[in-house]
Amino acid sequence: MIRPLAVLLLCLGAGQAGAQAFNTKARAAYVLDETTGTVLLDKNADEPLPPASMSKLMTIYMAFEAIADGRLRIDEELPVSEHAASYDGSSMFLDTTDRVKVEDLLRGVIVLSGNDAAVVLAEALSPDGTEAGFARMMTDRARQMGMNDSTFLNANGWPAPGHLMSMHDLGTLADHLITDYPTFYPIFSEQEFLFDGRVPSNTQNRNPILGLGIGADGLKTGHTAEAGYGLVGSAKQDGRRIIFVLSGMDSTAERREEAERIVNWAFRQFAQKDVAKAGTRIADAPVWMGDKPQVGLTVGQDLSLLIPVLQQDNIPANIVYDSPIQAPITVGEQLGELVISLDGMPEKRVPLVADRDVPRGGFMPRMRTAAQVIMGKITDATAEEAAPADTATDAAAAPPA
Numbered sequence: 001m002i003r004p005l006a007v008l009l010l011c012l013g014a015g016q017a018g019a020q021a022f023n024t025k026a027r028a029a030y031v032l033d034e035t036t037g038t039v040l041l042d043k044n045a046d047e048p049l050p051p052a053s054m055s056k057l058m059t060i061y062m063a064f065e066a067i068a069d070g071r072l073r074i075d076e077e078l079p080v081s082e083h084a085a086s087y088d089g090s091s092m093f094l095d096t097t098d099r100v101k102v103e104d105l106l107r108g109v110i111v112l113s114g115n116d117a118a119v120v121l122a123e124a125l126s127p128d129g130t131e132a133g134f135a136r137m138m139t140d141r142a143r144q145m146g147m148n149d150s151t152f153l154n155a156n157g158w159p160a161p162g163h164l165m166s167m168h169d170l171g172t173l174a175d176h177l178i179t180d181y182p183t184f185y186p187i188f189s190e191q192e193f194l195f196d197g198r199v200p201s202n203t204q205n206r207n208p209i210l211g212l213g214i215g216a217d218g219l220k221t222g223h224t225a226e227a228g229y230g231l232v233g234s235a236k237q238d239g240r241r242i243i244f245v246l247s248g249m250d251s252t253a254e255r256r257e258e259a260e261r262i263v264n265w266a267f268r269q270f271a272q273k274d275v276a277k278a279g280t281r282i283a284d285a286p287v288w289m290g291d292k293p294q295v296g297l298t299v300g301q302d303l304s305l306l307i308p309v310l311q312q313d314n315i316p317a318n319i320v321y322d323s324p325i326q327a328p329i330t331v332g333e334q335l336g337e338l339v340i341s342l343d344g345m346p347e348k349r350v351p352l353v354a355d356r357d358v359p360r361g362g363f364m365p366r367m368r369t370a371a372q373v374i375m376g377k378i379t380d381a382t383a384e385e386a387a388p389a390d391t392a393t394d395a396a397a398a399p400p401a
Contacts (some may be wrong), residue, residue: 043112045166049165051170053166054232055165056109057232059109062178074101079099109121134155145176171232185385188207188220189216193203218234221255240272278301281298287325287327296328297335300332303350311343322341338349
């Protein structure tokens, strides 16, 4: 039996236009509404770029993993190698006489962006005790997490040809840090870390939007001459969380302004809307050879969408399924999809499931179906006989010119 694709148009309301796209100065950017999984902005987000210190987030994630599975203790004291102490730039100013608690090293990386602290953690977790060995682990772990545009050559983002991450990957990593390790995540919102008082000039968190009252609570800045100024950030307002990544800014001031603008845009131009409760019947679909002629298509779970504020009452959608649907059908079985398209936003596909069981029909329902098929063929044949002769026949009968 041929089963054509049925597409029904549906409008979940009636209203106005969508949200205006955000025009960012960043070379590359990625904004995710983490609560609904909706991508709000994608500008060169899959292009691998130098991540600078933002790649320290991968070192931190792997340190959190090691603590969680017992390979590393939060109160464990780690030695500082000559290699770790040799790094310039952002630093805890560690030396080879130090033994530093893991907890202090985590804050040294997260709050102070310490290049040396990142390498101490890396060497402790490396399979061969080297930073290079840990960098290979980072790349392998990133691949396992679906971050295929990330390649690590060191633990701290020090400039190196081929050390690259995409903004999409950094957003994915930030999402994992927030959701996988909620106990540790509050460290990212700490604005000051006074490590034994040895470096009064490096005690403040570089995240420029912490403390602005806009819900910002993480994650990490980055800067090198090649990468420009970047930020992986997150903010939460009224139960909604966004994650954003910016790269390629020209100055700290531009980074701060652009980050605040993005947070305000994401929260003010989009609203979360409850569209349908689980079990809501969206449409009816015809059934083939069933004891019922049709089955209801419902959403299997509550449907909540992030919607541009000017489009809250205008949600265009298509219902797609193979028609007619073959019996037997089991309640809860996926039969189609609700395809939602909003201006400037990625398409969202929601499974539609059967609202009830539809067994195969008995003798009489099958006879009715067979009769309908036969009558359909007779109607088609009659229509073909009544059709006018084709062009070739008409041309043959016409007199020559």
